[in-house]
Amino acid sequence: MMGSFRNQSRPSKNKQDRGWLGRSFQPQNFIPGLVIGFIFGMLLDLLKPIKRNATTRRKSNRFLSNSNNPDEDLKMVLVVRQDLKMGQGKIASQCAHAATGLYSKLMQSHQNLLHRWEACRQAKIVVSCKNEQEMNKLQEAAESIGLPTYVVADAGRTQVISGQICFLSLPNSHHLFWVLAGSKTALAIGPGYNSVVDSVTGKQRLL
Incomplete structure (x- = not known):
């Protein structure tokens, strides 16, 4: 059952x-x-x-927080290598590439910073450095304190043969120099407060 x-x-x-x-x-x-x-x-x-x-x-x-004076002006510094001995037109184009490259880099993510810089009339200073090693040190120093940077590598379209070494002579000079395509030519630092940027590039010679 x-x-x-x-x-x-x-x-x-x-x-x-x-x-x-x-x-x-x-x-x-x-x-x-x-x-x-x-x-x-x-x-x-x-x-x-x-x-x-x-x-x-x-x-x-x-x-925008690494200055003791919040009303201080902002500036961008463009650093150009001396050892490449570029012509004036070449230097101008490389500086333009550095400035516009950094501006485009910051435009989407740091508009507040760019607006403050534009209020200071987009101040830009051009200085020189001895070689690529010194340029790398300046970039590292800038980034270590929070400054934005942008490096231009030559594309080889003018004064340089792409992928090769090009020997050039300076006017009124018997010396030759060479530039390798892909070399770092210019470094943009900033925008940042004048005193903060000067702590990195203040000792560089004006171009």
Whole structure:
């Protein structure tokens, strides 16, 4: 009797389980969950720009927080290598590349910094350094105190043969010099407070 009772109870339990599962997977049960998940995902997407903008403001403030005088003017310094002995036109083009390259780099992420610099009439100073090693040291020093930098590597379109060594002679000079395409020609530092930028480039000679 007991055995027959157990055999009769098992189908009844299985039917109950199947009935519960069937009710769980009915559309009216999981559609609300899908709707809630969709709304939650949209809220997360809307919060991402807010977080990104907050991060951008913190980065811009980092560049503008390393001076004791918040009313101090800002400037950009362009550093040109002396050992390459580039012509005046070449120097002008490399400095333009450095300034516009750094501006484009900061335009999307540090607009507050650029607006402050523009209010100072986009002050730019051109100085010189002896060689690439000195340029690298200036870049490292600038970045170590939070100043943005941008380096221009020559493309080899003028005064340089791409991928080769080109020997050039200076006017009124019997000396030859060479420039290798891909060499670092100019370094842009800033914009930053005058005193902060001068702590890196203040000892460099004006070009």
